Amino acid sequence: QVQLVESGGGLVQAGGSLRLSCSASGRTYSTYTMGWFRQAPGKEREFVSVIGWSGGNIDYAGSVKGRFTISRDDGKNTVYLQMNSLKPEDTAIYYCAAEGIHRFPPCVLPSCMDYWGKGTLVTVSS
Secondary structure, three states: OOEEEEEOOEEEEOOOOEEEEEEEEOOOHHHOEEEEEEEOOOOOOEEEEEEOOOOOOOEEOOOOOOOEEEEEEOOOOEEEEEEOOOOHHHOEEEEEEEEOOOOOOOOOOHHHOOEEOOOEEEEEEO
16 A cells, blocks of 8 residues: 655746655555656646656656656655646646556556545646
């Protein structure tokens, strides 16, 4: 069992930066693939980024590649999403998720994830 709690969301102007954190509890956290997803109003939840249990197997959605960076610190049971050059279209609730199955390449579908946080709101103003 893994519990996930996101933090770091907020209001930022276009072009600005935010760093999201996802704190995880559970003995086997370090063995999970961790992902970030987002859901904008009226839209389906979509993949943002994923990082494998070893810190490898990193992938990004095309819309955020080159602007967002995912990382994990297993000593702190935390995964991060550094978001730079934010755009109004990045506005959404951002969710942290964990998958207990190791896949290569990692699955980027919400349906693959076993655990979810409650989300943190990111609002980018123009």
